[in-house]
Amino acid sequence: MASAPTRLRRLYGAGPLHLLAVLASLALVAYTVSVLGFGELWDPDVWWQSILVWFLGAVLLHDLVLFPVYALADRLLGGILRGGSAPRRPASVPLVNHIRVPVLAVGLLFLLFLPGIIEQGGSSYVNATGQTQEPFLERWLILSGAIFVVSAVAFGVRRFRGGRIR
Amino acid sequence: MNDREGSQVSSPDDPVSPSYGFPARLWRGIDEHRPPGLDPTSWRSPLRGPWLTSVFAVVLLVTLPIVTITGLLSYVAYGTQARPEDVGWLHLPLFDWPTDPSWLFRLNQGLHVILGLVLIPIVLAKLWSVVPRLFTWPPARSVAQVLERLSLLMLVGGILFEIVTGVLNMQYDYVFGFSFYTAHYYGAWVFIAGFVAHVILKLPRMLASLRSRSFRSVLRTRLANTHPEPRDADGLVAVEPASPTVSRRGALALVGGGSLMVFALTAGQTIGGLTRPFAVLLPRGRDNGDGPNDFPINRTADAAGIDPDATGQEWRLTLSGGLEDVELDRASLLALPQHTAILPIACVEGWSTTQTWTGVRLRDLAGLAGVEAPGGADVTSLEQSGAFKESALNTGQVTDSDALLALRVNDTDLSLDHGFPARIIVPAMPGVLNTKWVTAISFRSA
Numbered sequence: 001m002a003s004a005p006t007r008l009r010r011l012y013g014a015g016p017l018h019l020l021a022v023l024a025s026l027a028l029v030a031y032t033v034s035v036l037g038f039g040e041l042w043d044p045d046v047w048w049q050s051i052l053v054w055f056l057g058a059v060l061l062h063d064l065v066l067f068p069v070y071a072l073a074d075r076l077l078g079g080i081l082r083g084g085s086a087p088r089r090p091a092s093v094p095l096v097n098h099i100r101v102p103v104l105a106v107g108l109l110f111l112l113f114l115p116g117i118i119e120q121g122g123s124s125y126v127n128a129t130g131q132t133q134e135p136f137l138e139r140w141l142i143l144s145g146a147i148f149v150v151s152a153v154a155f156g157v158r159r160f161r162g163g164r165i166r
Numbered sequence: 167m168n169d170r171e172g173s174q175v176s177s178p179d180d181p182v183s184p185s186y187g188f189p190a191r192l193w194r195g196i197d198e199h200r201p202p203g204l205d206p207t208s209w210r211s212p213l214r215g216p217w218l219t220s221v222f223a224v225v226l227l228v229t230l231p232i233v234t235i236t237g238l239l240s241y242v243a244y245g246t247q248a249r250p251e252d253v254g255w256l257h258l259p260l261f262d263w264p265t266d267p268s269w270l271f272r273l274n275q276g277l278h279v280i281l282g283l284v285l286i287p288i289v290l291a292k293l294w295s296v297v298p299r300l301f302t303w304p305p306a307r308s309v310a311q312v313l314e315r316l317s318l319l320m321l322v323g324g325i326l327f328e329i330v331t332g333v334l335n336m337q338y339d340y341v342f343g344f345s346f347y348t349a350h351y352y353g354a355w356v357f358i359a360g361f362v363a364h365v366i367l368k369l370p371r372m373l374a375s376l377r378s379r380s381f382r383s384v385l386r387t388r389l390a391n392t393h394p395e396p397r398d399a400d401g402l403v404a405v406e407p408a409s410p411t412v413s414r415r416g417a418l419a420l421v422g423g424g425s426l427m428v429f430a431l432t433a434g435q436t437i438g439g440l441t442r443p444f445a446v447l448l449p450r451g452r453d454n455g456d457g458p459n460d461f462p463i464n465r466t467a468d469a470a471g472i473d474p475d476a477t478g479q480e481w482r483l484t485l486s487g488g489l490e491d492v493e494l495d496r497a498s499l500l501a502l503p504q505h506t507a508i509l510p511i512a513c514v515e516g517w518s519t520t521q522t523w524t525g526v527r528l529r530d531l532a533g534l535a536g537v538e539a540p541g542g543a544d545v546t547s548l549e550q551s552g553a554f555k556e557s558a559l560n561t562g563q564v565t566d567s568d569a570l571l572a573l574r575v576n577d578t579d580l581s582l583d584h585g586f587p588a589r590i591i592v593p594a595m596p597g598v599l600n601t602k603w604v605t606a607i608s609f610r611s612a
Contacts, residue, residue: 013187013308018367022313025363029320032355035254040348049343055353058326059319067297075210078411094389096411101420108287108424109431112333113447121339127469128338129449129462130583139446 070107074100093162098155106144113140187308197304204303212407213417214295215395216375217384219402221418222292223372227365229285230325234361236278237354240514243271243596246558249347256355265566268593272512275596276436279516282332283432287424289325291417298401317363324357336515337449389413435517450517458576459584461519464597467582471550472603474582481587483571487543487609488536496587499573502526502534507568513597523591525572528564532609540564541612545590548603557599561612563592571604 002010009015033041041052081096115121116136125133186193235258241248243263264270306312328350335346342349378395392413397403412420434445445451454460467474483499485492505527512518532540543564549555563569569592572580580586585602592600 011188011309013310014314018310018314021363021366022310022317025317025320025359026313028359029356031254032256032352032359035252035256036250036348036352040344043343046343051344051349051353054330054342054344054349055323055327055356058330059323062293062322062326063297063300067294078408094411097416100412101423104420105424105427108428109447112283112286112428113337115334115337115339115341116447116449120341121334121337124340125338125449127466128464129452130466131449131452135452136447143446 070104073103093155093158095155098151102144102147102151105147109140109143116140185307187310193304193307197307200303204301206298206302206401207404207406209298209404210406210408211404212392212394212410213412213414214298215403216371216398216400217378217395218414218417219292219295220372220375221381222288222295222421223368224376225288226285226292227372229281229288230361233278233282233285234354234358236274236281237350239274240271240278240596241351243274243594244599245560247554247599249553250345250351253351256352262560262562263594263596265562265569265593265595268509268568269512270594271596272436272510272518272594275512275514275516276518279332279336280429280433280436282329284425284429286329286333286428287421289329291421293322296402302401314363314367317360319360320356321360321364324353324360327353328357384414384418387413387415389416432516436512438519448517450515458578459581461521461584462517463583464513465552465602467603470547470552470555470603472548472582476548477582477587477603481605483588483604484606485531485535485609486606487532487540487611490536492535494534496573499526499571499588503530504573505567505570507570507591507593509568509591509593511591511597511600518597522576523570523572524574524577525570525588525591527567528559528569528571528590528592528607529567531571531607532564535607535609537609537611539612540609542610544608544610545601545604546606546608547601548605554598554601557590557601559590559592559595559599563595564609566593568593571607 005016008019012019036051041050043050047053077099078096081099110117113136115125116133117140119133119137122133125131186197238258241253242258242260245263248257306315331342331346331350331353334340334342335350340346389410389412392410394407395403397405430444431447432445434441434443435448435450442451443453450462452462454462479495481496483494483496485494503526504524506522506524508520508522510518510520528543529540532538532543541561541564543559545557545559547555559569570590571588572585572591573588574580575584580589585604588604589602590600590604
């Protein structure tokens with residue numbers, strides 16, 4: 001006859017520590033929601049301002065929008081750069097990273113500082129600071145331009161040096 | 167590399183040797199109905215693999231607890247004014263927040279916010295590194311895997327929710343509509359639940375994966391010598407990897423560089439001084455001018471509904487707690503012994519600024535009110551509305567020799583936006599509890 005852990009493994013699919021860990025985790029979540037109050041998860045007046053919507057929305061937006069968009073963009077970028085009649089040997093200085101890196105940097109800054117850049121939440125911003133969000137779009141654009149320029153210059157320098165060594 | 171050897175790895179999770187928990191018919195049925203598009207060969211990154219994932223994981227394992235604990239400490243720092251109220255068992259042991267060192271809250275919030283922001287690129291990289299797991303088919307072969315996926319939803323949902331609400335709050339964008347304090351606090355506990363379970367379940371695999379190759383040798387490996395990791399049971403390593411366009415060290419440098427960039431653009435709001443202008447995209451990196459009152463504010467007098475007339479000649483401070491209330495005008499406060507202290511004021515949003523404050527010691531005012539051994543105080547502001555128009559100070563926050571009712575800052579009268587005619591300034595106290603436009607202080611006896 002199989003021992004208890006073996007039977008658990010066969011029925012449940014993992015060992016007792018696994019079961020304890022996930023049950024404790026879900027119990028803590030259940031307790032947290034009960035202290036908060038189930039009603040607090042949902043705003044019946046404005047559904048999209050519900051805590052539950054933002055919690056699940058954050059996951060869905062990351063997994064089903066942000067990730068597919070950047071993965072697809074990267075694949076397209078790779079396809080475009082490989083396209084044409086270029087030979088299939090890897091370049092000594094891949095151009096792709098000099099596009100990828102600045103795009104990622106600029107994109108990250110856009111996501112992090114979105115409220116200032118698109119001037120969202122203007123009245124609470126003025127109330128808190130006595131200032132407006134007016135300068136942020138311009139600052140982000142300047143910073144973005146600088147990042148692309150630095151990347152392009154770095155590419156030029158690397159390619160120039162690589163060419164001379166060869 | 168040993169790709170061929172890797173592909174023979176077999177384990178209960180391995181797609182080539184499916185084994186199902188109870189009820190097996192259900193799990194097999196799901197397995198046999200793979201939706202179109204979920205093809206494991208569509209994952210192409212030659213860098214994904216347990217080692218890379220574990221490098222991101224170990225960084226987060228060390229740093230996320232710091233962000234979490236500083237966040238929970240911040241709740242304790244708010245004392246009886248902590249929001250949300252009544253959190254059951256969901257708090258650290260409560261204690262009277264100290265006033266020494268004066269930079270304690272500044273350090274706590276600076277760490278919480280700056281580290282939290284700096285970790286965003288690493289969190290995103292970690293999620294990228296494990297994303298094939300999200301789309302594996304079947305999604306589960308047993309009850310165990312269903313429950314684990316649920317706890318992963320708490321982990322990923324928790325951290326993304328905390329990032330989104332924190333980042334928006336720091337920029338005063340309340341588009342989410344619900345209470346930031348409530349959502350960010352309970353969201354943290356959901357994250358903690360997911361995080362602890364994940365660490366328990368994955369720690370051995372992380373340690374084993376980290377040992378699978380040497381970090382130093384990765385740092386020495388160029389693009390030309392970069393090969394995929396051996397196939398793994400979790401299916402992180404691509405079945406048909408594309409040829410690499412970036413080395414492993416390059417990918418690590420990219421993520422680390424992202425964190426460094428975020429640090430460079432945010433740390434100035436906490437560190438202040440010469441670094442402040444580098445926070446070009448943050449509210450608290452802005453230039454406030456060169457005058458003595460030109461430092462950041464948390465709430466304008468206008469927004470607080472302060473009637474300028476109520477702060478003029480007719481303004482009186484009422485001290486209570488003794489046998490009889492005492493009323494003082496600003497001139498008589500200025501005639502009392504004045505004390506000057508250089509103190510930081512630090513906001514929960516992570517920004518801080520250090521100024522030279524002058525005013526009357528709170529313990530002297532307690533003495534005037536007839537409370538010789540004060541056990542705390544309740545402060546009332548002229549503010550018409552707002553969560554912090556009243557604040558409660560603990561014993562130390564009244565008796566500390568640098569705890570002041572400030573009348574002046576940097577050798578000049580407080581400006582209206584900084585709380586004229588009088589404001590509280592107490593070392594290490596959360597910024598928003600340093601009530602502005604004070605109209606009454608009620609001292610409690612110890």
